Amino acid sequence: MFHQVKELREYIALYHEIDNFFHEIALKIGISDSAFFVFYTLLEIGEGCLQKDICEVNMISKQTIHSAIRKLEKEEMLYIEQGKKEKRIYLTEKGKIFVHQKILPIAIKENEVFEEMSELERQEIVRITKKYLTHFQEKVSLNDYSTI
Numbered sequence: 380m381f382h383q384v385k386e387l388r389e390y391i392a393l394y395h396e397i398d399n400f401f402h403e404i405a406l407k408i409g410i411s412d413s414a415f416f417v418f419y420t421l422l423e424i425g426e427g428c429l430q431k432d433i434c435e436v437n438m439i440s441k442q443t444i445h446s447a448i449r450k451l452e453k454e455e456m457l458y459i460e461q462g463k464k465e466k467r468i469y470l471t472e473k474g475k476i477f478v479h480q481k482i483l484p485i486a487i488k489e490n491e492v493f494e495e496m497s498e499l500e501r502q503e504i505v506r507i508t509k510k511y512l513t514h515f516q517e518k519v520s521l522n523d524y525s526t527i
Contacts, residue, residue, distance in 0.1 A: 390511075413439060413447035416473075418482045421457070427467045467468045 405415035416437040424432060432445050448468060451457045456474035459466045470478060493501055 404485060411447060411450075413443050414451055415482070416449060417444065417447050417457075417468075418478050419486060421468065421470060422478055422482055422486055426469045427460075429465050429467060433468070 401415065402412050405412045408415070410418075412416070416439060417433055420433045420436050421428065424436065430441065430444055430448060433439070434441050434450075437444075448457065451474070452459060455471050456477060457470050459468055467513055496504075
């Protein structure tokens with residue numbers, strides 16, 4: 380029988396708890412998880428970003444983000460402007476109000492959590508998480524797995 384290291388179980392549980400907490404926040408403010416991350420990313424990196432920027436920042440599939448953007452566009456929360464080669468995403472006035480009232484306070488509180496940690500603690504949480512991910516990626520080659 381497989382025996383998982385206790386701390387790994389705790390780490391995975393915490394990861395899921397954080398993910399679930401964002402899900403609960405999205406539900407409370409009446410939007411999907413993907414819509415939440417579209418708004419959060421527009422707040423973080425600014426309007427005029429590309430769909431691929433939102434996907435990359437949040438590690439969410441292109442299809443999921445595309446669906447969220449289309450839904451938010453229908454709800455008149457954002458609009459898409461066609462550039463020469465790419466489509467840029469902007470908030471409508473309704474979207475700006477929503478982001479200011481619902482998303483910005485959450486982003487500020489999340490930032491405050493990190494500001495309350497010492498600089499060393501912030502660096503350590505990032506360093507250790509990167510180390511975990513790098514080593515996991517080195518040990519598990521996705522090329523070794525195929526879909527059934």
